[in-house]
Amino acid sequence: METEEEMQRAVRHGDLANAKRLMADHPALANAPSARGGSLLLEAYEREASDIVELMLAARDDRGITELDIHEACAMGRAGIVQKRLTDDPLVFEEVGPAGFLPLHRAAYRGHADAVSLLLQMGADPNARSQNGGSLTPLHSVVAGAARFAAPGEETTNYAAVAERLLAAGADATLRMEGDWTPISAAERDGQSSLVALLHPSASPSPDGTE
Numbered sequence: 681m682e683t684e685e686e687m688q689r690a691v692r693h694g695d696l697a698n699a700k701r702l703m704a705d706h707p708a709l710a711n712a713p714s715a716r717g718g719s720l721l722l723e724a725y726e727r728e729a730s731d732i733v734e735l736m737l738a739a740r741d742d743r744g745i746t747e748l749d750i751h752e753a754c755a756m757g758r759a760g761i762v763q764k765r766l767t768d769d770p771l772v773f774e775e776v777g778p779a780g781f782l783p784l785h786r787a788a789y790r791g792h793a794d795a796v797s798l799l800l801q802m803g804a805d806p807n808a809r810s811q812n813g814g815s816l817t818p819l820h821s822v823v824a825g826a827a828r829f830a831a832p833g834e835e836t837t838n839y840a841a842v843a844e845r846l847l848a849a850g851a852d853a854t855l856r857m858e859g860d861w862t863p864i865s866a867a868e869r870d871g872q873s874s875l876v877a878l879l880h881p882s883a884s885p886s887p888d889g890t891e
Contacts, residue, residue, distance in 0.1 A: 688715050691724045696731045703739055710739035718778035722752050726778075751777040754784070754799070757792035766802050773804040780812030781821075788818040788846065789825035791838035796845050806851035819843065819851050819863035819879065827870040843878050853879040 683702060687709045690699040703709055714723040721740075724732045750772045753761040762783075765772050773783050784804045787795035796818075800806060810816040816824075826839040847853070853863045867875040 684709065684712050685715075687712055688720060688723075691720055691727065691729060691732055694727065694729045694732070696729075696735070699732045699735055703735055707739045707742065710736045714778065716778055718751055719749060721748075722755060722778065725752070725755055750775055750783045751781075751786055754787040754792065754795050755790055757787070757790060757795055759792070759794040759798060762787075762795045762798050766798060770802055773799045773802055776811050780810045780814075781816075782808050782810065784808060784818045785810055785816065785821045788821040788842050789828075791822070791825055791829065791842055793838060793841040793845060796842050800845060800849045806846045806849040807855060813858055815858045817851065817855050817857070817863065818846055819853055819855075820857050820861070820866065822846065823863050823866045823870065823872065823875060823879075826867075826872055826875060840874060840878055843875060847878075854881065 683706055687699065687702050687706075689695070690702060691714075710721070712720040714720045716723065721733065721736045724736060747764070748756065748758055748761050750762065750765045752758075753765060776782060777786065781789075782804070784796065784799045784806075785808070787799060806819075807817050810821075814820075822839055822843050830839055843851075856862050861869070864876060864879045867879060
């Protein structure tokens with residue numbers, strides 16, 4: 681348990697040297713849980729500790745444990761593994777993960793359109809609320825992810841594709857999260873003009889297919 685806590689601290693502080701030392705002696709730490717719930721690998725990924733993520737993935741491969749859980753796969757955009765998890769358990773998209781986010785929120789936040797499509801095809805709710813104080817929809821996650829990870833103009837590519845797939849599935853860009861922000865107003869705040877245009881109700885096709 682003490683070693684597990686040391687690894688958790690290494691991930692929390694992005695301490696690659698200590699993570700390498702611990703993993704060399706205890707490779708099973710590649711599957712350690714996070715103190716905040718979910719896997720420590722997912723926490724390392726969400727903290728953008730990419731070197732530690734690669735270290736943990738390599739250790740899993742060496743141990744023959746190559747599969748990711750649904751939250752890891754959605755966060756990392758591993759569509760093939762998302763498909764396998766959904767095949768193994770068609771309702772796994774309902775699994776609430778760390779910080780109260782569903783798999784769809786995690787895939788949307790990182791701009792993984794293929795993973796989003798797979799989840800929606802299996803019945804994931806495009807307006808699902810995060811189970812935390814924020815009460816975010818997946819479209820809120822798209823806007824937040826584009827603001828965090830996309831270079832100027834890049835939201836017109838992967839994040840726009842995610843938004844389009846969510847909207848086609850019935851996502852409502854006017855729903856409000858805690859704090860009264862809608863995906864549209866959050867995109868306006870962040871200066872994401874292409875997402876604003878896409879999310880604005882007037883940009884959505886009418887039922888007869890006209891603009």
